[in-house]
Amino acid sequence: MTIPKNLNKRYVIIIGGGVITLGLVALFLGFQQDAAQQANRNVDTASLTNAPDQSGGLPNTQTNQPSPTVVQITPDIIAKRFYDWYVNHPNPLGSGDYLTNADITPEYKKNMGKYVARGDHLNSDPVMNCQDGKAPKIVVTQPPVYEAGGLRAYVFIAESSAAQPLYKVILHNVGNNWLIKDVWCAN
Numbered sequence: 001m002t003i004p005k006n007l008n009k010r011y012v013i014i015i016g017g018g019v020i021t022l023g024l025v026a027l028f029l030g031f032q033q034d035a036a037q038q039a040n041r042n043v044d045t046a047s048l049t050n051a052p053d054q055s056g057g058l059p060n061t062q063t064n065q066p067s068p069t070v071v072q073i074t075p076d077i078i079a080k081r082f083y084d085w086y087v088n089h090p091n092p093l094g095s096g097d098y099l100t101n102a103d104i105t106p107e108y109k110k111n112m113g114k115y116v117a118r119g120d121h122l123n124s125d126p127v128m129n130c131q132d133g134k135a136p137k138i139v140v141t142q143p144p145v146y147e148a149g150g151l152r153a154y155v156f157i158a159e160s161s162a163a164q165p166l167y168k169v170i171l172h173n174v175g176n177n178w179l180i181k182d183v184w185c186a187n
Contacts, residue, residue, distance in 0.1 A: 075144035078103050078178045079155040079169035086128060087135045093121040105172060105179045130166055130185035139166070153178065156186055 082103045085092070092098050098112045115126040128135040136159050144153040151173045156165035165186035171178045 072176060073178065075153040075169075075171045075178045076141040076155045078171060078180065079144075079157060080139070080141045082169070082180050083128075083135075083139060083157055083167070087137055091121075093127070103180055105174065105181050108179075108181055111182075127183055128167070130187075136166070144171075152181075158186075 082101070085101065085103075089095075089097060092101075093112060093116050096116075098104060099109055101109075104112075112127070115121050120126040125135070139157050139159055140161050142156040142158065142161075142165065144155045146153045153171045153173070155169045155171065157167040157169060158165045168184045168186045169180060170182040170184065172181045
């Protein structure tokens with residue numbers, strides 16, 4: 001059986017075109033992968049070096065320093081996490097679960113222990129006591145305000161971004177972690 005010459009040329013052209021197309025696709029995907037790996041290696045040094053350091057000092061202007069790899073949770077996130085845990089827990093003080101909450105300073109845990117020892121938690125809420133009724137379940141936090149060179153911060157909590165603040169959460173930077181020192185009524 002003989003294959004006509006013009007048919008051979010068509011197969012060669014089709015197969016050759018397919019090989020070239022596959023080669024171009026593989027080359028394109030290789031460049032995409034290299035670009036993605038390069039982007040992962042590069043850090044936005046401008047945003048890191050121009051941000052204030054945790055001590056509240058001036059921005060770091062030395063761009064040849066290694067980039068920090070630890071991402072710190074901000075005070076507003078800690079305040080919201082504590083608030084959500086506290087108001088959704090059936091009995092955070094009476095159960096003693098406040099003792100295992102990693103977002104609270106040892107001093108504040110000691111103060112909470114005093115509330116429990118006196119029985120203050122049985123008739124009212126000595127922590128979230130700013131509301132006549134129950135503390136609202138859904139709240140928002142305002143951006144943190146830093147004091148003492150970045151070692152202290154406070155965060156206001158409100159029912160909405162347009163509402164008056166209900167609580168002022170006081171936080172201290174302990175070992176590069178924000179911990180809740182106290183919760184006050186905002187007004």
